[in-house]
Amino acid sequence: MKNIILTILFCNVLIFPQQNSVGLISKTDDVSDGYILLNPISLKTTYLIDNNGEKVHEWKSEHNALISYLLPNGNLVRTIFLNNENFDGVGGSTGGIEILSWNGEIIWNYDLSTSNKMLHHDIEILPNGNILAICWKKINLERMLKLGRDPELHFDHDGNILEELWGEEIIEINPISGEIVWKWNVFEHVVQNFSDTLENFNSVSQNYQLIDINKGHTGDWLHFNSLDYNEYLDQILITSPFSNEIYIIDHSTTNFESSSHQGGYYEMGGDILYRWGNPAMYDMGDFDDQKLFFVHDAHWIDEEKGIIRFFNNGGGFRNYSTVETIQTPLNEHGKYDIDSSGVFSPIKSKIDYNEGSFDTFFSAGISGSQQLSNGNILICEGIKGKVFEIDNNKNIVWEYVNPVNNSGILNYNESPSRNPLFQVRKYALNYGVLNEKELIPYGPIESYNILSLESYNEDYEEVLIKNYPNPFNSSTKISYFLNKSSDVNISIYNILGEKILNVKNAFIEKGHYSFNWNLKNKDGQNINSGVYFFIIKTDEANISHKLILIK
Numbered sequence: 001m002k003n004i005i006l007t008i009l010f011c012n013v014l015i016f017p018q019q020n021s022v023g024l025i026s027k028t029d030d031v032s033d034g035y036i037l038l039n040p041i042s043l044k045t046t047y048l049i050d051n052n053g054e055k056v057h058e059w060k061s062e063h064n065a066l067i068s069y070l071l072p073n074g075n076l077v078r079t080i081f082l083n084n085e086n087f088d089g090v091g092g093s094t095g096g097i098e099i100l101s102w103n104g105e106i107i108w109n110y111d112l113s114t115s116n117k118m119l120h121h122d123i124e125i126l127p128n129g130n131i132l133a134i135c136w137k138k139i140n141l142e143r144m145l146k147l148g149r150d151p152e153l154h155f156d157h158d159g160n161i162l163e164e165l166w167g168e169e170i171i172e173i174n175p176i177s178g179e180i181v182w183k184w185n186v187f188e189h190v191v192q193n194f195s196d197t198l199e200n201f202n203s204v205s206q207n208y209q210l211i212d213i214n215k216g217h218t219g220d221w222l223h224f225n226s227l228d229y230n231e232y233l234d235q236i237l238i239t240s241p242f243s244n245e246i247y248i249i250d251h252s253t254t255n256f257e258s259s260s261h262q263g264g265y266y267e268m269g270g271d272i273l274y275r276w277g278n279p280a281m282y283d284m285g286d287f288d289d290q291k292l293f294f295v296h297d298a299h300w301i302d303e304e305k306g307i308i309r310f311f312n313n314g315g316g317f318r319n320y321s322t323v324e325t326i327q328t329p330l331n332e333h334g335k336y337d338i339d340s341s342g343v344f345s346p347i348k349s350k351i352d353y354n355e356g357s358f359d360t361f362f363s364a365g366i367s368g369s370q371q372l373s374n375g376n377i378l379i380c381e382g383i384k385g386k387v388f389e390i391d392n393n394k395n396i397v398w399e400y401v402n403p404v405n406n407s408g409i410l411n412y413n414e415s416p417s418r419n420p421l422f423q424v425r426k427y428a429l430n431y432g433v434l435n436e437k438e439l440i441p442y443g444p445i446e447s448y449n450i451l452s453l454e455s456y457n458e459d460y461e462e463v464l465i466k467n468y469p470n471p472f473n474s475s476t477k478i479s480y481f482l483n484k485s486s487d488v489n490i491s492i493y494n495i496l497g498e499k500i501l502n503v504k505n506a507f508i509e510k511g512h513y514s515f516n517w518n519l520k521n522k523d524g525q526n527i528n529s530g531v532y533f534f535i536i537k538t539d540e541a542n543i544s545h546k547l548i549l550i551k
Helices: 141-146
Strands: 005-008 023-027 035-038 045-049 055-060 065-070 076-081 095-100 106-111 117-125 131-140 164-173 180-185 226-230 235-240 245-250 274-276 296-302 307-312 322-327 350-353 368-371 377-381 386-390 396-401 425-427 451-455 464-468 476-482 486-494 499-508 511-517 530-537 542-549
Touching (some): 076 117, 095 117, 131 226, 141 164, 296 368, 476 486, 476 530, 476 542, 499 511
Antiparallel strands (some): 076 095, 095 106, 164 180, 245 274, 307 322, 368 377, 377 386, 386 396, 464 476, 486 530
């Protein structure tokens, strides 16, 4: 095994600023209790972190993932990236789903990545354990022209004919059998007024329940990016950033009914029950009436009242983002009343968060939000990898920046870039298995290494260091594990690189050890609040761990 050689870079000047630029940025007493599930897109590891930004659990996989969800039993569901040259380079393309146990074992995986179909973006776990997923389905030029697509829409900038159109399917997968038990296909719910000699000819404005096949993008037509399920109404909410709309469809239908215009509890088959955001998509408005701009993560925050929240990115339209809420016109029958004008209400949304400036709040793509039980809102500003929680007065009470980019794990004071998060979820302390597990913080994700790495062997099993509590204010127990017997020097340094305490200098056998630090330095004096480093030097490596003292 190749050794790791690391060199301490200490000097008697300040070697880095104390303030983090990644990891935990700020925290107040008003933050909600719970754990954040953090899924760095560029890493094959998913983390569960506490409000101090410390890891309490992690899952390692063979695949990178776009999104992860934690089940009450401790299993982790991830949408994983699979290579598929037929959908290469398209944002949100995944291809697979995997379920990992709490201990990281693969329980189940599912692939749908062929020449004309591919899973992408979001999934939704249903109460019965089944999984809703979004799937692209390609049709060729001949088929889309029969459906009423205007051939003039199918030329690229160089005048070449585009040979395919990507539609959307919503599928429901039984994770036990792997069977698709329900599906919905957008091409079965389209309308066109281009030619009365082709299929689906009708008035667009008088058929709001259908999608005009001649509106929107070519190629990747609608680009659905999120799903939500309303158990109370048995309805599915879909987000489309390319049409700048959200859609609600009926889930109570059979497969036959979902492909038709009749049946199901709401008697409309698989047709659209409600749509909002861009009435120009059904010829009932123009750009001035558009409300959604490259929208992401629409979800119900009150299922019975029909209240929906979404992240209105603004990408391609404006230089700021907003988090907004709408009250849908839900009636006592679970249907949605349309105004006499032929447009669904509301006319305006409620702005939950908006700084109105590119510099302060803008993510052109991805992103999302979550309503928390204490009334706070968790917001993911995805492109920046920034997660923050706001209170009812829109004050930021917790802020965190993803410390992982496509180069790996960042040092705590590095300027972050290329560190996106698709979305983030927070789970209450008493959520399922979290109420049963002993979740001990064992350090942040970001590096606080004041060591330079000259050579690295990824198979080397590091010395493991953790301390509890961290941050601390009276004492802390530092635990460490040596993976082999070695001469060891253990010391504590301050942020200036000055050694303040020599803990041990001896030959130590392989094993687990601990040390209780009473916050005294080598002269027996009490130390001040600040950041300190517990450093272990072995024959093969020097490893550091950050300690935070708050008095």
